[in-house]
């Protein structure tokens with residue numbers, strides 16, 4: 001493969017949206033455009049969007065070629081990889097088209113809005129022999145990686161309990177358009193916002209056995225927000241650990257994401273990208289220094305770190321912690337959460 005990986009973005013983002021907080025970006029397609037410009041060995045060659053005005057404005061801003069036709073863009077031999085940044089319900093379709101055209105792909109979260117869709121994409125990746133990635137930026141935070149490494153090597157011992165919390169705030173206006181619909185968003189507080197924390201649970205503790213959940217739409221106009229805006233799920237893991245997942249978009253004025261882990265030999269808490277507490281029972285020399293885990297102060301740090309890893313992965317097959325198969329458990333767990341909640345809290349075994 002060429003030294004430089006030429007990327008194309010599909011779904012450039014809609015300007016001036018209310019995305020639940022100040023952002024310098026117009027949708028996630030812009031985040032990809034921005035960080036592709038910062039990544040060694042990567043070049044943003046093209047973009048595609050059904051909205052020609054937004055597509056052309058993006059092409060001018062990031063110095064790439066605009067295509068209104070996705071097929072035409074995929075027919076370009078000098079495009080090696082496609083970043084799929086369209087609404088969640090279109091991820092599967094756009095990923096499949098790119099894979100069938102022989103491109104490597106990056107798929108924004110959620111990988112797909114159904115497990116069936118996820119499995120179709122994974123099968124096509126295998127068939128076509130391309131490389132593919134799902135976007136879970138949390139996995140790239142230094143503190144999160146350090147906690148995972150300590151868990152994986154047994155330093156924490158057996159976890160007693162994990163709490164994963166996504167307390168976000170979105171107003172009714174946010175839910176105009178594709179967001180808040182089952183067909184295009186695939187769900188609400190879990191599938192859209194909480195998917196990061198739900199992925200974090202499956203990434204840290206993969207041995208989930210059962211889930212019981214309740215959800216409701218409590219703080220939004222149901223004509224706009226047809227999906228859940230609040231959900232609580234309890235988990236039981238095969239090794240005995242218990243867990244709680246809480247996702248809401250009613251937490252005024254946005255309280256962010258949080259993980260608390262309490263295990264037999266230690267505890268850790270992560271708030272956003274920052275480790276806020278870390279104690280080890282049997283390691284007298286262990287000193288928690290928050291500064292060791294600080295990230296560069298910027299929006300979407302994880303996307304920058306992800307692209308740094310993805311380029312060598314696409315080019316040479318170097319290791320990548322967001323290899324596409326790893327995006328499956330989060331969707332399996334969300335599907336089980338929804339199945340349980342729809343049955344009033346029935347016990348469900350997720351197909352993780």
Ligand SMILES: NC(=O)c1ccc[n+]([C@@H]2O[C@H](COP(=O)([O-])OP(=O)(O)OC[C@H]3O[C@@H](n4cnc5c(N)ncnc54)[C@H](O)[C@@H]3O)[C@@H](O)[C@H]2O)c1
Nearest residue numbers: 011012013014027028029049050051085086087088108109
């Ligand atoms: N990883 C993260 O932190 C993160 C953050 C925000 C959004 N996302 C994900 O990114 C995706 C997009 O979210 P967004 O907020 O940027 O949405 P958005 O609505 O701002 O952007 C979607 C873009 O896709 C375009 N589009 C729609 N249908 C199309 C089609 N058929 N062909 C070509 N273009 C089409 C739209 O015109 C729009 O420009 C969602 O799946 C969302 O979950 C991820």
